[in-house]
Amino acid sequence: MQSSRLMLYQITVKVDSDSIYHQPYRLEVEHFILDVMLGQSKVVEALNIALRVKNYQDFLPEVSSDIESRITQIKLRDSSLSFFLIDLAQHIESLGSFWFGIKKIYWESPKRVWVAETPQEERDLGLITNDFQRESHENKCYRQMAPEMLESLIKNRQLHRNLVLPMSFYREGCNEFSSRRYTSSFINFYFYLDDLYGQGKTKNKEVENLFKSSEHIRKAFEEAIRFFQDEENSENWEELKEFLEMEKKAFSVDGLIELIVQIRGNLSHFSQKSSKKKGHPLNQRDFRSVALLMKSICIFTFTELTTGEQPK
Numbered sequence: 049m050q051s052s053r054l055m056l057y058q059i060t061v062k063v064d065s066d067s068i069y070h071q072p073y074r075l076e077v078e079h080f081i082l083d084v085m086l087g088q089s090k091v092v093e094a095l096n097i098a099l100r101v102k103n104y105q106d107f108l109p110e111v112s113s114d115i116e117s118r119i120t121q122i123k124l125r126d127s128s129l130s131f132f133l134i135d136l137a138q139h140i141e142s143l144g145s146f147w148f149g150i151k152k153i154y155w156e157s158p159k160r161v162w163v164a165e166t167p168q169e170e171r172d173l174g175l176i177t178n179d180f181q182r183e184s185h186e187n188k189c190y191r192q193m194a195p196e197m198l199e200s201l202i203k204n205r206q207l208h209r210n211l212v213l214p215m216s217f218y219r220e221g222c223n224e225f226s227s228r229r230y231t232s233s234f235i236n237f238y239f240y241l242d243d244l245y246g247q248g249k250t251k252n253k254e255v256e257n258l259f260k261s262s263e264h265i266r267k268a269f270e271e272a273i274r275f276f277q278d279e280e281n282s283e284n285w286e287e288l289k290e291f292l293e294m295e296k297k298a299f300s301v302d303g304l305i306e307l308i309v310q311i312r313g314n315l316s317h318f319s320q321k322s323s324k325k326k327g328h329p330l331n332q333r334d335f336r337s338v339a340l341l342m343k344s345i346c347i348f349t350f351t352e353l354t355t356g357e358q359p360k
Contacts, residue, residue: 053102053104053166053168053169054100054101054102054104055100055101055104055162055163055164055169055172056098056100056162056163056165057098057099057100057101057104057126057129057133057160057161057162057163058097058098058133058161058163059096059097059098059130059133059134059137059158059159059160059161060094060095060096060097060158060161061094061095061097061137061153061154061155061158061159062093062094062153062154062157063092063093063094063095063152063153064150064151064152064153064154065091065092065144065149065150065151065152066091066148066149066150067091067092067144067148067149067150068086068089068090068092069084069086069090069092070090071086071090072084072086079100080097080098080099080133080136081097081098081099081100082095082096082097082098083095083098092148095137095140095153097136097137098133098163099129099132099133101129104162104172105172106125107125107126107128108125108126108162108172108173109124109125109126110125126160130158130160133158134155134158137153137155137158138155138330140153141153141155142329156228156332156333204356208354208356210358211350211354213243214239214240214243214244215240215350217236217237217239217243218236218240218346218350220232220236221234221235221236221237221240221339221342221343221346222343224236225339225340225343228332228333228336229332230327230332230333230334230335230336230339231315231327231328231332231335231339233335233339233342233343234311234312234315234335234338234339234342235312235315237339237342237343237345237346238308238312238342240346241259241265241308241342241345241346241349242255244349244353245258245259245262245264245265245349245359246258246259252309252310252313255309256306256309259309260301260302260305262359262360263360264349264352264359264360265305265345265349266301267352268344268345268348268349269304269305270301271344271348272304272341272344272345272348273301273304275344276288276344284336284337284340285337287334287336287337288337288338288341291307291311291325291337291338292304292307294325295307295310295311297310304341307338308341308342308345311338314327315327
């Protein structure tokens, strides 16, 4: 028999702001419970955002074990609660930018926890892992800065002079991707491609035709398709196919080229009334797959250009 008691469910989010107060405090408003936490100089550095959940057993992590493989799996069932509290964090971030000088609330990577306040709730939690968090950055990949490679980079600076500006867009795209700002990442990767292969054209159809006629770009998209179809990238692949269906583009090299040009146009304007998927500060995750696609295209074309070959 399920209990109708309430248990406290909470997310903790880091805050980057110019907000100050003379002491930490708790605020209970409507069904929300907020703890405002201060750091040095009494600057707001984190928020606990919580609510009491009825019939909380339906949302607790579910643990299952396979006797033969001896593998224990934990299924998280709190997504709807997490999204509900994140929605409030986004509201505070947006409006608080004006009223409180909030620069960023890191709602993309909340620490999520069930807070047991009674012996019964402690028993209900038992040994369940109830403290979990998503990483706020993409996984890092370190590369050796070997002296011979650095020497080659310097000696070939004249050969690669035409790549300095486009590769600065690639660098910014990588930085934005690592910070999960995927729309900005997409645009920077697109500028790399536009500079090298767009010949200064601005109309979508003209750019599409140039990209479609480029040997380097077509080869890069063929490589990217194979990369996305790899089992490890299945999630990104499914998201990419959703974009193709949404924009009514074919699953082909030509279709993907048309897609990136269309998305670039979509990201240049914004209206909540638009039926198109538009990028904004609160839906960056939706654009990860297309940003990764653009990053792949940059990488595959650069491997052709680094030999000294000109864009073709």
